[in-house]
Amino acid sequence: MWSSMTLRKRIAMLLGALLAGVFLATMAGLWIANEEDITAEREPFERQSAQVAASLNAVINASNNPDRVLNAFVASLETSSGAITFQTDRATNDVWRKMPRVPSWFLQLLPLQEHWSRSYPVEVGGRTLGYLTFFQDLYPDVYEKWLTFLTVVVIFLVFGTGSLVIIYFGLGTMLRPLGSLEEGLEAIGRGALPGAHIRHGPPEINRLIEKTNEIGVAMSGLRRENNELLRSMVALQDRERDEVSRDLHDELGPMLFGLRANAISLQQTASIEGCRNRAVEMENSIAALQGAHRQILDRLRPMEIREVGLTRSIAELVERSANVDPSLRISLNTQPGLDKAAEAVSRTVYRLVQEAILNIQRHSHATEAEVSVAVNPGTSGSDTILVSISDNGVGFPDDLSVGRGLSGMSERVKALGGKFALHRNATGARITCELPLAG
Numbered sequence: 001m002w003s004s005m006t007l008r009k010r011i012a013m014l015l016g017a018l019l020a021g022v023f024l025a026t027m028a029g030l031w032i033a034n035e036e037d038i039t040a041e042r043e044p045f046e047r048q049s050a051q052v053a054a055s056l057n058a059v060i061n062a063s064n065n066p067d068r069v070l071n072a073f074v075a076s077l078e079t080s081s082g083a084i085t086f087q088t089d090r091a092t093n094d095v096w097r098k099m100p101r102v103p104s105w106f107l108q109l110l111p112l113q114e115h116w117s118r119s120y121p122v123e124v125g126g127r128t129l130g131y132l133t134f135f136q137d138l139y140p141d142v143y144e145k146w147l148t149f150l151t152v153v154v155i156f157l158v159f160g161t162g163s164l165v166i167i168y169f170g171l172g173t174m175l176r177p178l179g180s181l182e183e184g185l186e187a188i189g190r191g192a193l194p195g196a197h198i199r200h201g202p203p204e205i206n207r208l209i210e211k212t213n214e215i216g217v218a219m220s221g222l223r224r225e226n227n228e229l230l231r232s233m234v235a236l237q238d239r240e241r242d243e244v245s246r247d248l249h250d251e252l253g254p255m256l257f258g259l260r261a262n263a264i265s266l267q268q269t270a271s272i273e274g275c276r277n278r279a280v281e282m283e284n285s286i287a288a289l290q291g292a293h294r295q296i297l298d299r300l301r302p303m304e305i306r307e308v309g310l311t312r313s314i315a316e317l318v319e320r321s322a323n324v325d326p327s328l329r330i331s332l333n334t335q336p337g338l339d340k341a342a343e344a345v346s347r348t349v350y351r352l353v354q355e356a357i358l359n360i361q362r363h364s365h366a367t368e369a370e371v372s373v374a375v376n377p378g379t380s381g382s383d384t385i386l387v388s389i390s391d392n393g394v395g396f397p398d399d400l401s402v403g404r405g406l407s408g409m410s411e412r413v414k415a416l417g418g419k420f421a422l423h424r425n426a427t428g429a430r431i432t433c434e435l436p437l438a439g
């Protein structure tokens with residue numbers, strides 16, 4: 001619970017606990033002081049009341065007519081307004097419960113009972129005539145203590161509630177700029193500029209926000225540079241592939257063609273049958289070599305994209321792939337508008353589909369695959385291409401180790417500022433990517 005509490009709730013709780021502690025300590029101090037106070041007043045009261053009782057007993061015992069002296073004394077007590085009484089039995093001492101304006105629970109807390117009254121027997125010749133009871137008037141004292149208690153409670157209530165409210169709302173206002181900081185950091189995480197606005201917060205937080213903005217600007221610069229690097233790396237790769245494929249095409253192509261022509265002519269001109277048969281075998285091998293040569297060229301450089309457009313290039317790629325492995329049924333779904341894609345984007349989509357199908361054939365054990373390439377119309381002309389390639393195979397392994405295929409796809413897509421993701425379907429794997437149509 002503590003760990004999920006906001007900072008201001010934590011501080012408010014700590015302050016609340018501190019105030020409660022100080023309040024309890026003050027109350028304990030008051031209680032001890034009250035007890036000492038009341039105990040201190042008990043001693044003179046007891047001494048004086050004992051003296052009066054002893055004097056009365058002495059006077060009565062010295063008199064010839066003790067009853068008359070006692071009656072005269074009792075009559076004089078009427079002016080004592082109840083502070084001294086004479087009764088034939090001991091007086092009950094629960095009078096203290098009835099103090100006006102002081103609640104009884106407060107009185108229970110004070111050590112009053114034993115201090116309230118003292119009774120002394122009046123005896124003549126060993127005969128007890130009654131009891132003289134002295135009542136201590138503690139009311140002004142108790143009332144004063146009650147008022148002190150009330151004052152302390154009110155001060156704590158007003159001061160405690162006030163400081164809690166001030167701390168809670170004051171901290172809320174002070175920490176509000178941290179929200180800007182959070183927004184800024186989130187933006188940096190998303191790859192956007194932070195744009196955290198500095199609200200009027202404490203200088204420490206304002207400085208943090210300024211630093212976050214600076215880091216965000218630096219990060220977005222680095223990200224731009226990184227994308228440019230990736231873009232030029234991919235472009236370089238494509239250029240190299242183009243060159244290799246051109247060399248292969250220009251040098252190996254004519255040689256293979258010449259070899260095949262010679263093999264055919266050998267078939268036609270050789271007089272020995274064994275030679276003619278070898279020439280046929282040679283021609284077949286050279287035809288197979290030419291097929292492999294074409295496939296390598298196709299993989300290295302999909303020539304047709306520029307000439308026939310992305311839609312047809314992908315359709316032909318899918319058809320060729322299906323021919324290579326007839327156990328995999330590939331369905332293709334393309335939407336109009338793909339041919340408007342920039343050349344770099346078309347190449348990336350082509351390579352992505354090519355590598356994804358190759359991966360399905362090599363790793364997935366799937367029987368069906370689905371390739372879908374669509375244009376997603378964006379606001380203010382920022383259309384994107386959405387690519388999805390899925391299969392019904394075993395899916396990506398839990399301990400996926402990315403090879404050149406997947407990392408190449410991701411680099412190409414990032415270089416064009418797109419998004420690339422791998423998904424584990426309920427059955428099989430899925431790759432998706434989104435690229436800006438204009439590159």
Ligand SMILES: Nc1ncnc2c1ncn2[C@@H]1O[C@H](COP(=O)(O)OP(=O)(O)OP(=O)(O)O)[C@@H](O)[C@H]1O
Binds near residue numbers: 363393
């Ligand atoms: N459609 C798929 N179904 C299941 N696993 C897949 C699929 N596609 C890729 N994988 C897994 O992802 C791994 C990485 O693929 P990636 O294309 O990066 O490398 P590779 O195919 O192993 O080698 P290469 O570098 O030659 O492409 C594969 O080894 C495979 O385990």
Ligand SMILES: [Mg+2]
Binds near residue numbers: 355
């Ligand atoms: Mg691969």
